[in-house]
Amino acid sequence: MIIKRKEFIQIGSLATASIMLPKFLKAFEGQAMVPAGNKVVVILQLSGGNDGLNTVIPIRNDIYYRSRPRLGIEKTKALSLTDEVGLHPALTGFKELYDDGSLGIMNSVGYPNPDRSHFRSMDIWQTASQSTEYVTTGWVGRYLDAQCSGCDKPTQAIEIDDVLSLAMKGQNINGIAVKDPKRLYGTANEKFFRDVLKNHKNEAGEKPVDYLYKTMAQTLSSADYIFQQSKLHPSSAEYPKTDLGNSMKTIASLIFSDINTKVYYVSLGSFDTHVNQEMQQQRLFTEMNEAVKAFVKDLKSNSRFNDVMLFTFSEFGRRVSQNASGGTDHGTANNMFLVSGGLKQKGLINPLPDLNDLDEGDLKYKVDFKNVYATILNKWLDADDKKILSNKYDHLNFI
Amino acid sequence: MSLTNQVKNQHLLWRAGFGPAVEELDDLSKFSSKQVYKGLVKASDKKPEYIDVADDYLKGLMLGIEEAGRQQKKEMPKEDKKMIQQKNREGVRSLNMYWMHEMVNSSAQLREKLSFFWHGHFACRNLNVFYQQGLLDAIRTNALGNFGDLLKAVSKSSAMLNFLNNQQNRKDHPNENFAREVMELFTLGRGNYTEHDVKEAARAFTGWGSNLKGEFMFRKFQHDSDSKTVLGKTGNFDGDKVLDILLEQKQTAKFISQKVYKFFVNETIDTEKSDWLADRFYKSNYDISGLMEDIFTSDWFYDEKNIGAKIKSPVELLVGIQRMLPMKLENEEALMLLQRVLGQMLFYPPNVAGWPGGKSWIDSSTLMMRMRIPLLINDADEMNVKPKDDDDQMMGRQNMENKEERKSLKGLIPRRQVINANIDWNLYVKNFENTEKEKLVDSISKILLQTKSAVDNDLIKQYSDAGSRESFIKTTTLQIMSTPEYQLC
Numbered sequence: 033m034i035i036k037r038k039e040f041i042q043i044g045s046l047a048t049a050s051i052m053l054p055k056f057l058k059a060f061e062g063q064a065m066v067p068a069g070n071k072v073v074v075i076l077q078l079s080g081g082n083d084g085l086n087t088v089i090p091i092r093n094d095i096y097y098r099s100r101p102r103l104g105i106e107k108t109k110a111l112s113l114t115d116e117v118g119l120h121p122a123l124t125g126f127k128e129l130y131d132d133g134s135l136g137i138m139n140s141v142g143y144p145n146p147d148r149s150h151f152r153s154m155d156i157w158q159t160a161s162q163s164t165e166y167v168t169t170g171w172v173g174r175y176l177d178a179q180c181s182g183c184d185k186p187t188q189a190i191e192i193d194d195v196l197s198l199a200m201k202g203q204n205i206n207g208i209a210v211k212d213p214k215r216l217y218g219t220a221n222e223k224f225f226r227d228v229l230k231n232h233k234n235e236a237g238e239k240p241v242d243y244l245y246k247t248m249a250q251t252l253s254s255a256d257y258i259f260q261q262s263k264l265h266p267s268s269a270e271y272p273k274t275d276l277g278n279s280m281k282t283i284a285s286l287i288f289s290d291i292n293t294k295v296y297y298v299s300l301g302s303f304d305t306h307v308n309q310e311m312q313q314q315r316l317f318t319e320m321n322e323a324v325k326a327f328v329k330d331l332k333s334n335s336r337f338n339d340v341m342l343f344t345f346s347e348f349g350r351r352v353s354q355n356a357s358g359g360t361d362h363g364t365a366n367n368m369f370l371v372s373g374g375l376k377q378k379g380l381i382n383p384l385p386d387l388n389d390l391d392e393g394d395l396k397y398k399v400d401f402k403n404v405y406a407t408i409l410n411k412w413l414d415a416d417d418k419k420i421l422s423n424k425y426d427h428l429n430f431i
Numbered sequence: 432m433s434l435t436n437q438v439k440n441q442h443l444l445w446r447a448g449f450g451p452a453v454e455e456l457d458d459l460s461k462f463s464s465k466q467v468y469k470g471l472v473k474a475s476d477k478k479p480e481y482i483d484v485a486d487d488y489l490k491g492l493m494l495g496i497e498e499a500g501r502q503q504k505k506e507m508p509k510e511d512k513k514m515i516q517q518k519n520r521e522g523v524r525s526l527n528m529y530w531m532h533e534m535v536n537s538s539a540q541l542r543e544k545l546s547f548f549w550h551g552h553f554a555c556r557n558l559n560v561f562y563q564q565g566l567l568d569a570i571r572t573n574a575l576g577n578f579g580d581l582l583k584a585v586s587k588s589s590a591m592l593n594f595l596n597n598q599q600n601r602k603d604h605p606n607e608n609f610a611r612e613v614m615e616l617f618t619l620g621r622g623n624y625t626e627h628d629v630k631e632a633a634r635a636f637t638g639w640g641s642n643l644k645g646e647f648m649f650r651k652f653q654h655d656s657d658s659k660t661v662l663g664k665t666g667n668f669d670g671d672k673v674l675d676i677l678l679e680q681k682q683t684a685k686f687i688s689q690k691v692y693k694f695f696v697n698e699t700i701d702t703e704k705s706d707w708l709a710d711r712f713y714k715s716n717y718d719i720s721g722l723m724e725d726i727f728t729s730d731w732f733y734d735e736k737n738i739g740a741k742i743k744s745p746v747e748l749l750v751g752i753q754r755m756l757p758m759k760l761e762n763e764e765a766l767m768l769l770q771r772v773l774g775q776m777l778f779y780p781p782n783v784a785g786w787p788g789g790k791s792w793i794d795s796s797t798l799m800m801r802m803r804i805p806l807l808i809n810d811a812d813e814m815n816v817k818p819k820d821d822d823d824q825m826m827g828r829q830n831m832e833n834k835e836e837r838k839s840l841k842g843l844i845p846r847r848q849v850i851n852a853n854i855d856w857n858l859y860v861k862n863f864e865n866t867e868k869e870k871l872v873d874s875i876s877k878i879l880l881q882t883k884s885a886v887d888n889d890l891i892k893q894y895s896d897a898g899s900r901e902s903f904i905k906t907t908t909l910q911i912m913s914t915p916e917y918q919l920c
Contacts, residue, residue: 079820079822080820081822149823150821150822150823151556151779151781151782151823152782155781155782164611166784168787186795193819194772194796194816194817194818195772195796195817195818195819196795198781200794201794206794208794209795211817221913224913225802225913227890228886228890228915231886231887231890232886240740240741240790241915241916241919244793244798244918245915247793251795251798251799254795299819302822
């Protein structure tokens with residue numbers, strides 16, 4: 033009852049506030065609340081190029097150990113999934129997920145003519161473009177364009193960050209970046225901005241100034257909306273006190289609320305392990321492991337794990353051979369983790385990369401990442417993947 | 432209603448330069464825009480000086496590599512390698528700051544603005560400061576000259592050849608990247624050539640490369656000297672000849688003119704105007720000065736629909752503020768952070784296609800950040816926003832425990848900070864000494880804004896400090912700069 037009353041009060045105050053908003057913002061008022069069972073995607077970007085071979089380890093492959101005399105992770109240290117395959121020792125939670133049937137591992141994911149620049153390759157992943165074309169919108173952004181043309185709900189895709197990634201930018205609609213719902217755009221000038229907005233009389237039009245006012249209006253009202261929602265059912269679970277831990281807790285709290293968000297985006301890095309790879313990957317994986325573990329536990333105890341699909345990706349993997357500085361250099365294809373209570377295919381979805389069949393020392397990709405996107409867009413988010421990816425990609429069977 | 436000289440001149444100065452400077456305010460209504468444009472052209476007459484920011488230590492190290500190369504010693508010491516990377520990164524940062532300083536202070540506004548345009552057109556990411564200096568010099572030198580010369584200078588720059596993998600483009604192993612981008616992004620535009628043209632052109636560029644000093648090298652033994660067919664022409668072409676063939680295509684003039692129109696006039700292209708420009712540009716054999724004169728002296732450039740119609744790019748915004756409010760920054764790093772957070776860091780374009788511009792500058796985070804800048808430079812707000820990591824620059828070092836390593840990333844890893852700008856208000860405030868008190872907000876607005884609409888004067892007054900005339904002028908200025916309207920020019 034207490035919670036109900038709190039909800040009532042908060043929704044009440046939001047409604048009052050919106051009376052003063054310009055007309056084109058009223059879209060928020062009659063907005064359909066999202067029922068449980070609503071599917072959500074959480075994208076975890078491993079920035080910097082995570083070393084996939086030391087993530088999902090071919091523990092009986094001589095070529096692997098020969099190529100990495102110093103960096104190779106011994107069979108006895110890896111968390112073994114099968115006779116052939118082990119996980120990085122820090123990924124204990126992922127091993128539990130594997131045993132539990134809620135982890136899928138997609139190997140050898142990449143794209144034709146891979147690029148080794150972080151920025152460019154990340155661009156390709158975030159825009160879902162071919163490596164020969166330059167696209168200025170992101171795939172989640174285009175999902176927003178397709179899902180809500182004409183509506184003002186940028187909260188459908190939220191990035192937990194100060195700055196919005198290209199992935200989240202559409203032609204007409206952008207997602208919104210929020211590091212902490214409590215101090216969103218916390219600025220000395222906030223009251224002025226609100227007054228400026230209230231004072232603006234023009235309706236939404238075609239001129240750039242209208243676009244700026246529209247973005248400003250969406251930003252401020254989304255900030256309020258997200259803040260209100262984050263307080264509705266704040267997660268009471270324990271999360272690690274790390275950046276990613278905090279972000280995952282924010283995401284969980286929003287998932288438990290009535291917010292209309294379908295896609296959450298969060299990054300961890302840097303996995304750019306040219307030197308001292310062991311220490312660096314260990315540290316980052318520990319952060320990832322603890323945060324994801326707490327997140328899954330939280331979702332399960334709130335019966336939402338079946339509705340959430342978390343996946344990881346990195347702009348590229350690393351070369352098969354170690355370098356001379358205790359690290360690895362930029363490579364090509366990589367693996368992805370899929371975490372959900374609703375996976376159709378579990379465990380190792382496809383074979384480990386063939387280390388006998390390399391392209392000048394690099395793994396060859398077998399699965400185009402755009403097939404993974406298409407599958408998630410179509411089968412999980414029920415969206416028009418062909419339109420969003422401007423191409424038809426075959427759907428995979430993990431959903 | 433005909434527009435006043437002040438409105439037209441502000442429009443001209445925002446487009447042909449980085450906005451009016453405080454010392455120009457007096458003249459804005461005195462001269463016609465034709466006269467002002469003449470002045471701009473004259474001020475950009477001189478060949479620019481080479482910007483050399485690389486420190487002697489790095490130069491020494493680079494000479495060392497050369498020496499080592501000559502002696503066939505393959506590996507240089509690890510510390511040297513690391514030092515070279517660090518010094519290069521610092522070098523590119525200094526280059527960034529130096530150039531931005533030029534944009535703010537140079538009277539050669541037209542040249543720097545054109546250079547800024549070409550910097551986005553010939554977008555190049557390269558961590559070698561010598562290469563970047565060379566490319567910037569090629570661009571600034573040719574910015575107002577002949578487009579063919581500019582295209583050739585850029586195509587022969589070590590920065591671009593390396594960035595687009597032409598070092599790997601050899602007779603027996605062609606690499607098409609360079610040839611493809613030259614056609615797609617630098618000259619013809621997508622859809623105006625075939626895959627076969629790319630393949631054949633790539634063969635003509637085989638052997639083009641650079642040495643460690645960044646000088647152009649033609650490696651004859653790597654060059655494919657057989658016959659090629661590009662865009663219907665056949666011969667034993669080399670790279671120069673292929674660039675000539677691309678320039679012979681009228682489509683190149685059309686492609687460049689459209690891009691110029693979008694950048695300098697309006698995001699929405701008026702094809703009648705851009706075709707007229709292309710026609711004349713082509714006939715003039717690609718005279719860039721002529722093209723700019725055609726634009727800035729035409730009546731249609733001053734049409735109301737073109738005024739205040741452009742969203743300032745982050746660099747235009749940051750430079751524009753500093754031209755109006757001369758300031759000394761204790762903490763110049765903050766400018767780098769703002770460039771990154773707002774999505775436009777000089778010398779780090781997103782890719783070879785450059786910054787897409789227009790509406791793409793604006794999302795909820797960047798818009799709010801833009802509107803906070805005026806209070807940030809006045810130390811009334813705190814920079815509490817963290818940009819995304821740039822792994823191409825940081826190479827994983829941001830995680831290092833080692834303090835020295837982290838220190839080397841100065842400007843890349845932010846701390847919570849204030850900007851510590853020391854604004855010199857004297858000239859600015861003086862400009863309003865004869866303005867009646869009731870008209871202050873209005874006349875400040877007119878100088879700062881290019882849009883027809885503005886935030887209500889009464890609202891601005893509510894947030895201004897009326898303690899003294901001077902503080903009123905200052906706070907009013909900062910509040911107006913914090914509005915959506917100020918994002919436009």
